[in-house]
Amino acid sequence: MKRFLYELTESWKIAAAQMAANKTRSMLTALGVIIGIVAVTLMGTAINGISTGFDKSMAVIGDDVLYVSQRPWTRMNDWWNYRDRKKIRTEYAEKISHAIAATPNSNLMIAVPTMSLLRSVKAGDNSVENVFILGTTTDYTLISTLDCSEGRFFNDLESRGGAEVCVVGYDVADALFASRSALDKKVLINGHAFKVIGTLTRQGTFLGLFSLDSIVVIPLPAFKKYFSAKSEADVRVKVRDKTHMADARDELTGIIRRLRSLPPEKRDDFNINEQQAFKSTLDGVKATIAIAGLFITGLSLFVGAIGIMNITFVSVKERTKEIGTRKALGARRRTILLQFLIESTALCLVGGLIGLIFAYLMCFGMAAAFPSFPIRFSFGLVVASMVVSVLTGLVSGIAPAWSASRLDPVTALRYE
Amino acid sequence: MNPPATRSPGPLVIDIEDITKEYVMGEEIIHALRGVTLQIRRNEYLAIMGPSGSGKSTLMNMLGCLDTPSSGRYEFNGKNVSEMDGDELAAIRNREIGFVFQTFNLLPRSTSLRNVELPLIYAGIDPEEREERATQALVDVGLGDRLTHRPNELSGGQRQRVAIARALVNNPSIVLADEPTGNLDSKTGEEIMTLFESLYQQGNTVILVTHEADVARHARRSVHLRDGVVESDELATAPPSPAPLAVALDSLGKS
Numbered sequence A: 001m002k003r004f005l006y007e008l009t010e011s012w013k014i015a016a017a018q019m020a021a022n023k024t025r026s027m028l029t030a031l032g033v034i035i036g037i038v039a040v041t042l043m044g045t046a047i048n049g050i051s052t053g054f055d056k057s058m059a060v061i062g063d064d065v066l067y068v069s070q071r072p073w074t075r076m077n078d079w080w081n082y083r084d085r086k087k088i089r090t091e092y093a094e095k096i097s098h099a100i101a102a103t104p105n106s107n108l109m110i111a112v113p114t115m116s117l118l119r120s121v122k123a124g125d126n127s128v129e130n131v132f133i134l135g136t137t138t139d140y141t142l143i144s145t146l147d148c149s150e151g152r153f154f155n156d157l158e159s160r161g162g163a164e165v166c167v168v169g170y171d172v173a174d175a176l177f178a179s180r181s182a183l184d185k186k187v188l189i190n191g192h193a194f195k196v197i198g199t200l201t202r203q204g205t206f207l208g209l210f211s212l213d214s215i216v217v218i219p220l221p222a223f224k225k226y227f228s229a230k231s232e233a234d235v236r237v238k239v240r241d242k243t244h245m246a247d248a249r250d251e252l253t254g255i256i257r258r259l260r261s262l263p264p265e266k267r268d269d270f271n272i273n274e275q276q277a278f279k280s281t282l283d284g285v286k287a288t289i290a291i292a293g294l295f296i297t298g299l300s301l302f303v304g305a306i307g308i309m310n311i312t313f314v315s316v317k318e319r320t321k322e323i324g325t326r327k328a329l330g331a332r333r334r335t336i337l338l339q340f341l342i343e344s345t346a347l348c349l350v351g352g353l354i355g356l357i358f359a360y361l362m363c364f365g366m367a368a369a370f371p372s373f374p375i376r377f378s379f380g381l382v383v384a385s386m387v388v389s390v391l392t393g394l395v396s397g398i399a400p401a402w403s404a405s406r407l408d409p410v411t412a413l414r415y416e
Numbered sequence B: 001m002n003p004p005a006t007r008s009p010g011p012l013v014i015d016i017e018d019i020t021k022e023y024v025m026g027e028e029i030i031h032a033l034r035g036v037t038l039q040i041r042r043n044e045y046l047a048i049m050g051p052s053g054s055g056k057s058t059l060m061n062m063l064g065c066l067d068t069p070s071s072g073r074y075e076f077n078g079k080n081v082s083e084m085d086g087d088e089l090a091a092i093r094n095r096e097i098g099f100v101f102q103t104f105n106l107l108p109r110s111t112s113l114r115n116v117e118l119p120l121i122y123a124g125i126d127p128e129e130r131e132e133r134a135t136q137a138l139v140d141v142g143l144g145d146r147l148t149h150r151p152n153e154l155s156g157g158q159r160q161r162v163a164i165a166r167a168l169v170n171n172p173s174i175v176l177a178d179e180p181t182g183n184l185d186s187k188t189g190e191e192i193m194t195l196f197e198s199l200y201q202q203g204n205t206v207i208l209v210t211h212e213a214d215v216a217r218h219a220r221r222s223v224h225l226r227d228g229v230v231e232s233d234e235l236a237t238a239p240p241s242p243a244p245l246a247v248a249l250d251s252l253g254k255s
Helices: A002-021 A023-061 A092-102 A156-161 A170-177 A220-226 A242-259 A276-318 A320-328 A333-369 A379-405 A409-414 B056-063 B086-096 B112-122 B127-140 B156-168 B186-201 B243-254
Strands: A065-069 A108-123 A126-136 A148-151 A165-168 A186-189 A192-200 A215-219 A233-239 A271-274 B012-025 B028-041 B045-049 B071-076 B097-100 B174-178 B206-210 B221-226 B229-235
Touching: A002 A023, A002 A333, A002 B112, A023 A276, A023 A333, A023 A379, A065 A242, A092 A108, A092 A233, A092 A242, A108 A170, A108 A220, A108 A242, A126 A170, A126 A220, A156 A215, A156 A220, A165 A170, A165 A186, A170 A192, A170 A215, A186 A215, A192 A215, A215 A220, A233 A242, A242 A271, A276 A320, A276 A333, A276 A379, A320 A333, A320 A409, A320 B086, A333 A379, A333 B086, B012 B056, B028 B056, B028 B229, B045 B056, B045 B186, B056 B174, B056 B206, B086 B097, B086 B112, B097 B156, B112 B127, B112 B156, B127 B156, B156 B174, B156 B186, B174 B186, B186 B206
Parallel strands: A126 A215, A165 A192, B045 B206, B045 B221, B097 B174, B174 B206
Antiparallel strands: A065 A233, A065 A271, A108 A126, A108 A186, A108 A233, A148 A192, A165 A215, A186 A192, B012 B028, B012 B071, B221 B229
8 A cells, every 4th residue: 555655656756757858748738638628617617607697687587477478488480370369468467466366375476467669769869779668567566676776666656547757777877868867857769758757776687698777667558558559468477486386377377268268178378488488498508508518628638638648658658668677676567557647647637727727717808808798617617627637637548558567578678 | 905705605596497488579489598497596696698699688587587487497585486477576576686787777867866766666665764775775886975966967887886776775685787887888897897796795696697708707607508508507716806907997097
């Protein structure tokens, strides 16, 4: 045991000396592993970042809300099947809320109608395109995490009366009024004037892709009056406990079927969507990134491993006489095997460490360039890439190390 | 200076009986040894001689446990070597045999001390004891002031001294030297031979493998091989005189 330990220490020393003696060669050989480790780390960082960002955005949008819609959010390749369905009416919301109130121990809390469009918003010379115009009732505050940083949300009276008031998102307020307060200013939505009574707290972006702050919320009757009364409506229903999502769905389905007087033999002519549905789409994206990343990583590590195997073979050849001498002095097969395995592993470890440093710097740079994209450089990734490096080293070293350990001492000593 | 004495040999170390060795080279079978019988006792000073192709190197590989015979019996300190596997042979080489090579075979990037420590690492000796014993071995061969030098910072003679220190550091039963002066000038060669003489006088068993009569002359017994068999095995008639060395030094001084 003690001898094994001494041989191990000796092997690491030899490996370090070998690398020091052949710096250029070692560096070039480690390049494959460096690239592999950079790939593995960046891929992991990307997947981590997407997950974190998604969860954060989900919390903002509300992952405990069911959306009653005419169409499903996913699988829209057969949209014609949904086009002629009976529309979802904003009046459903009140009826659903009544039904919820009448049900003891309901899994649902409250239903709120919403209608939405993309329109431009102007104030004076400034304008913002493609703003998400959301028409809803004052109850909307009960189902979302929206919060006013200044002013207030519209009240029940304004909501029912269809007052020409609005609450603007951070991006809209910033674009139209810059540093000045937006409160009590007039904005033109598609040419119709609304008074700003509140600005919303900044929500950030969804995965850094689009802003959640490019929004204007107005009372539903005003939306119907000035924009399309015919545009599709959704009813958003807040769930009491998001761990019982399935029960909540069943209950809501029942309520809507009754509302629409659907006979039992007919299938649902509406869809209940939830943000969680995005999750499965996202999982698909993550899996694609993972597979592509794994392929690239695997390929570069494979190339790196071949390079290291090659250089270890060269090293064995160059030092055949040294191997003979060591054997003459009492080195056993295992000793020689260990020595060359450790040499290839040390090379991979150094490559892995350099790769990690590069990956870290690249993440750092990316974070600086795209501050909104969530980037996570985790300790788990560091451990994972070290493990991958060591495995690469062992795999690529085993063949040359084996051949070195099998060398006949007489032949090895005579080798010039 | 008194002529060096011949010491009386001790118990049997090497007992070889009728060993043969065949190699297959291409389609030809080479009979390197055709039945060699040889006994070597502790504290003998023996030279194995013969022209190239005589089987001298093959016999040396056998004696050094680097190779096993095709047939015949080889006992080393009473242990049957002929049937040992690679790792058992490695253990014998590590503990019982000190090798000195013609080309020194030092690790080029390691200091003298680390070179001499190497057999002790394979023997599983503690680092402290390793350093102590390696230092002592280097002091014994007169290199106490060259511990941290690398081979390329040493002269040929000094390199061979490091190799001898390495051969002796694990207190082997035999020192096996293969043409130890082959890569040295004659003056340095004589110095190395003087060192072997003193090793012998200290009680070591020394086996020289050489084709030079001048080198073999230092030994007390010489075994001549020819065509894979022992042609002659004789004790030196008179102990070698130090005269040739003195004459050589003298002539150097005059010129």
